[in-house]
Amino acid sequence: MSSSPHDPRNPLRPDSEPEESLVEMDEELAAAIHMAMSSSTDEGDLPDDLEARLQRDAELFFWPSPTRTLPEPGAERRSGRPAMAVVALAVAAAVLLLFLPGVLTTAASPELLRTALLDEASDAVVLEWMRLEDAWGQQAEGDVVWSDERQEGYMRFRALERNEPTAAQYQLWIFDSSRPDSPPVDGGVFDIVGSAEQVVPIDAALEVDHAYQFAITLERPGGVVVSSQERLLLLAAED
């Protein structure tokens, strides 16, 4: 367990209890201990068809075929919900079929889903990011697209500082006018992997009646339940 940039010591706990920071560990140590100790639990055998479903997910991920029929609800998952990333890729493949019939082999992307949302959702709003004082956001540009009706949205970033996922992750917060006395809704954690434009799907933890403001913070890996907003980088708000 070194202290190299690849495995910095971090408080791993996702909850926000202050005492958790008193015992810190690196993720690699936690993973090694967890692997060692979970082997003693009654984990049971891998379900018979799980491996086959993982292979089908992988096929959709790596080789999305525009001619592939989307799985029937429940066909790919025990809970009736295909993996969200797989759904996104499959939908994007369908969008490719509709809008870009000559580029059938191109991998699907959130960019196309964002464009489709803007085209199809009459209530979709586009709000530009406003930089705050944090140094990591000083060059950042972009916007957020959100539809209350479809509970779907995408963030677009350019020149937001790249993060090391094992050290810190960005987290989106959605301010809902129907929850004036509650903390903002967790919109999901994400990573910035380079300086090129990046579109990130919004993954709201709760249903949002009316999103009027969005904020980006930098948090510990895995995100937090309630942000201290120590590293508040970007804000996008209605006029």
Add this chain to the structure above:
Amino acid sequence: MTSKRAQPEALLPAVASGEPDAVDRTIRRYAPLVWSLARSMGFDGPSAEDVVQDVFIDVWESAARYDPNRSEEATFIAMIARRRLIDLRRRLGRRAQPEALEVELAEDAPEVGSSLELSDEARRARAAIGKLEPKQRQLVDLWIVRGLSHSQIAAATGLPLGTVKSGLRRALEQVRALLAGGSPGVVEEASR
């Protein structure tokens, strides 16, 4: 971590290149590990299967970031899995309730088994954990494997919160020292 056993060929670089055989082999090699981690954190039935599917999507997305010189592949995948599991349980509010655990710190603390094909790091971690006192081992199990907060561990075990924190700190320092090849005795002595 110093000495290392020969590890199986890393698959993720080939996965990142989209090689079908590497993808299949990654699933066969690591699905039992991810399943085990999910089960140990309290996921069961359909929810466990769903989260394993989500973890593997994360693995495919992260494959290009894997550096064999920095960590073992199994550990890298376990880190991805833990991140997803912790995040999902937080979202679902699935954290175990301490009153339901009725934990009693005893001499028969969790044993460290061997049903999984462990990575070199996990194997050495298992040896290090095996040298902890049973009560220390149980604290580590409740925190890292079961995912209880310090307060919940205190409530579940009846130990004062400060004792939970100091016990965990000592246990992790001891494991870290053992993994680094240091003397656990020194750590124990220093932490008293």
